[in-house]
Amino acid sequence: MTEMTVPAQPATADAGKQALGLYSAWLGAMPNLAQQAQSYWTDAMQRSVLFLDVLRQRGNERNERLLDLAPHVLSFDFEPLIDGRTLERPVNYSLLRIIPPKGWEIDENKRPFIVFDPRAGHGPGIGGMKQDSEIGVALKAGHPCYFVTFLPNPVPGQTIEDVCRAEAHFIAQVGALHSHADGKPALIGNCQAGWQIMMTSALRPDLTGPLLLAGAPLSYWAGVRGKNPLRYLGGAMGGTWLTSLSGDLGHGLFDGALLVSNFENMNPSNTLWKKNYNVYSRIDSEGPRFLEFERWWGTPVLLNAGEIQYITDNLFVGNRLSQGAMHDSAGRRIDLRNITSPIVVFCSWGDDITPPQQALGWVLDLYEDDEALATGGQTIIYSMHQSIGHLGIFVSASVANKEHEEFTRSMDLIDVLPPGLYEAVFIEKDENLANPELADGKYVLRFEHRSLEDLRQLGGNDEADERRFATVARLSEINQGLYRTYASPLVRAFASEAGADMLRTLHPYRLRYELFSDKNPFMQGVAQLAEKVRAERKPVAQDNVFLALQDTISAQITTTLDMYRDLRDMAEENFFVHMYGQPLLQTLVGLRADHVLAKRRIGRDIARESAVAKRNEHLATRMAEGGSLEAVVRAMLYIGRSQELRAADERAFAILRELRHQVPADERLSLYRFKEVVQEQHMILQLNEELAVLDLPQLLPRDPAERARDLDAVRRTVTAAGALEGEAAQRMARIEALFGSAPLELAATVKEHV
Structure with missing residues (x-):
């Protein structure tokens, strides 16, 4: 999950032309250069004060949110229905019924929608952050809508299986409330919530209607060379033993700020410069948008150490879900082929967290050919956006008003499609379109038949790559065993609740909010100074040569940070390929023995x-x-x-x-x-x-x-x-x-x- 994307800065592809244009501007500005310098200096100082005040507001809002028992960013009113802490196996999840805004009519005979947000470091509400959202689209279409939320702190001892069991209970309750509706509840799972509702549906296929997975990774090893560096992270760390160390240092809790930091590190130019520079350079208009996003981005949640260990061992490094290698506590295999409802996969080529290969690779793991898919009775639909980023899949108004709106409107059609693989194609209405009045909205949605070969053409791992990832998984088990046996008892002996709280407080992700808030004595007076600046604001003219120089320098900083990112990712990939491709290492972990496959196909049922x-x-x-x-x-x-x-x-x-x-x-x-x-x-x-x-x-x-x-x-x-x-x-x-x-x-x- 990447941070808030910002409008594009001036292009730097043709540095010569840019430098020539800047030089020409300087020549033209020579007669009044001093006046332009003074105007720019005044504007820059005012922008600096206002930017500092925006950071102060962000820190204060974050500190206030820490006092909330159940912080969220939902923009809709809601009614709590089930508190997961009251269940037989208590969890920190709850079921909410969304109350539509005044004037929005809901047809109780329509199938209900349930939106699940990811517990991947951030708090809940991203699926209903604004009216043009997944929740907003469902309500506008007249569907009853529900939301599965969670608290910042987990219930002691809760597990991922407990969460899946609670979600099944929530879905059953919604189904019972709408037993008269035309269709079972449709589920929307964003990012990490996608694999969670897939697990739930595999264990309880009788409960669910169509599933919509938005930017949800299910095949964590999948990807292509040079483009998907996050999948190498487990190999760079030597497996999941560092996750265990973090849980021990956290006194049984794992800090979601660590997950958010991993996401932020993927794009250092955005994290370290572009996002902040965008606010600074557009301080008169960009502040509210920045603060709205930071309300969600800036409040990480906690997970039980056992929960994150389950996720990293089975999914991030183990990649066991699509191979049918996961079982619940009763010994039942979690087999995604058990899902009888249609599955809609929405992904994007612009998503560096969940590329299309990771969103769709599980289909190739489950089925050898198209006949097996059709015979298995499974309907799978995919849609690939060309450019939207990971978060845009959930929060972009343009996506909500096109893809999510069309999927919502066509959910009944999706539910009755014959088994097979389809691609969703959006056809914009024009005068040449036949019978446009039969489709609502601006687009006509078609589901065109595709084959598994179309998915293979997206690119992916060869046999050697699969062996490398399998080597990481084996080595992770070894390192995990060594850590648990020899290091973990010592770490736990010295860890304490007070020490864990201090580590979380001093984490750079949290510390930046603390430093830029009224809790910091050095920030006293910023609010008053900002008010004075707003009263005397003098924005610089857009043709000011110093403003152009500022944008040029910003573009160079962005380019430099992007170059660092590319070199870092290349080095990490090269390390992964050469380190885990060594025949000796693969032999030592047992992958060069006879009849040992690097990639296990899901077993026959x-x-x-x-x-x-x-x-x-x-x-x-x-x-x-x-x-x-x-x-x-x-x-x-x-x-x-x-x-x-x-x-x-x-x-x-x-x-x-x-x-x-x-x-x-x-x-x-x-x-x-x-x-x-x-x-x-x-x-x-x-x-x-x-x-x-x-x-x-x-x-x-x-x-x-x-x-x-x-x-x-x-x-x-x-x-x-x-x-x-x-x-x-x-x-x-x-x-x-x-x-x-x-x-x-x-x-x-x-x-x-x-």
């Missing part, structure tokens, strides 16, 4: 395979069973399997929704039942497409008028995105012939064919 085989046997006997609904769905899926139409479009779903609402309410099919029909007909086509089509007439009503009505429903749906062409048009013509023929004649044709 015989029970699941038997269930799939039994299901297929049952479906093979049901090809000629059903009625108009099954016939219409099978026909639409058959046409949709053409090369031109391997996509689901929200315009087509709008037609289906319209047809559904034409049915009397007491006869109307539930979304859950419709999903079952879609899944069943999809599997039937997977088993034997030709026989399924030949059997289709036996599902049709005898009345020609009713068959014509069903055919019209098929035609309207498949042409909602435009006229059919090629194979799709041929398939449509075949369906028209089947629907237009007499059922008895076609039944005889089928028997003859069989």
Whole structure:
């Protein structure tokens, strides 16, 4: 998670042109250079005082927030429903019902949304920090919305499994409150909360509706050379023993400031210069935005030492979740293939914390080919933004008003998609778009079929890289054992609660807030001086040559820090590649033995395979069973399997929704039942497409008028995105012939064919 991004500073790519432009400006300013210097000096001093006052306000706000029992940055009112501290296995999590702003109407018949924020160093609320947010989008669409929050301090002894158990309880409660709603609760998991709700859903797949993972890393080893340095951090530290040391020094607690510092260190130019310079150079307008962000960024939370150890051992270094190597306390394997709800993965190429490879690599770990994915009954959708940073995925208004809004609006369509891999494509409306009135908003959302090969094309590790990461995991276990056996008892003997509090207080991340606050005697008088400056403010003219020189120097500082970052990351990667690629080291940790694989694939599940085989046997006997609904769905899926139409479009779903609402309410099919029909007909086509089509007439009503009505429903749906062409048009013509023929004649044709 990186810090607040700032507007771009002047480009430095062409230093010669920039220097020439500055030189020309200096020549033009020579006649009144002294006046410009005086004007700039006055402005610079005033900006310095105002900037110091902004830092003082930040420190004071942070100190006030430390006194709050449950600090958060939610901009919505809420009602507490369940306090996790009252559960059988108490945790510091709670379930809140979000109260919509006045004038916002909520339809209680719509599926509820639950937003989960990451407990990765920062406090809760980022998913509802403003009205244009994940929570705001769900409320605007009329959905009941809930939020899972957490307190700054963990309950002593709570574990990650306890948290997952509590989240399952929260989801079940929301489901019970909205048992009449059309669909199970949709879950949104931001960053680290993404893998947490995936674990919860794998253990309790019966509770959840669609899952939306926003910037959530699930394959921590994945990435490409030269671009994803954070994945090497475990190797640079020799494994997770330093995490254990931090927990021991923290007297059983782990300071979230350490996690935030790791994120900040990834981009030193932003942390050390750009963020602050942006406020200083735009002090008359940027202060409130800076303070709003720092309310969330500046208050790190604590984790139990056991919690962070579980995370680092199993995820950061072990990468065990996608390999099916994690088990709960009852011995059940946490198998992501158990999840039966659709999974939406939203990631970005501009995200240096969770690159697309880490957000999607788990799919390749679980499934060998596309048939295995479809047969497993799992629906996975991904969307890749081109440039937005990690935090922008959660807080950017532009993302909320496009991607999150479209996903929210299309959640019912997502829930009924046939199994398979899809990419979400956003089509901007224009005059050439067919039937734009069928889609709300500015975009039309399409889910286009993709293959696992498309994910492999994103780039990733080769076998040698996998062996290097596996070497780190093995070495981590060795170092952890050495530390626990020989060093940990000594550290714990000297550690104390008072000492742990002092270490946290003196951490540079916290100390900077303390120093720039009214607690510091040297900051006395800054507030009064800032008020005087505001009353006498004299901003410098934008064409002042000294202001241009200031921006040039700032750009050079940024470039220098970026060069340092690139050199550091390159050195760290080279160390990782050469250190953990040594055959001797790999041999010593047991990775050069016969039949030892660096990357373990998830094991076969015989029970699941038997269930799939039994299901297929049952479906093979049901090809000629059903009625108009099954016939219409099978026909639409058959046409949709053409090369031109391997996509689901929200315009087509709008037609289906319209047809559904034409049915009397007491006869109307539930979304859950419709999903079952879609899944069943999809599997039937997977088993034997030709026989399924030949059997289709036996599902049709005898009345020609009713068959014509069903055919019209098929035609309207498949042409909602435009006229059919090629194979799709041929398939449509075949369906028209089947629907237009007499059922008895076609039944005889089928028997003859069989």
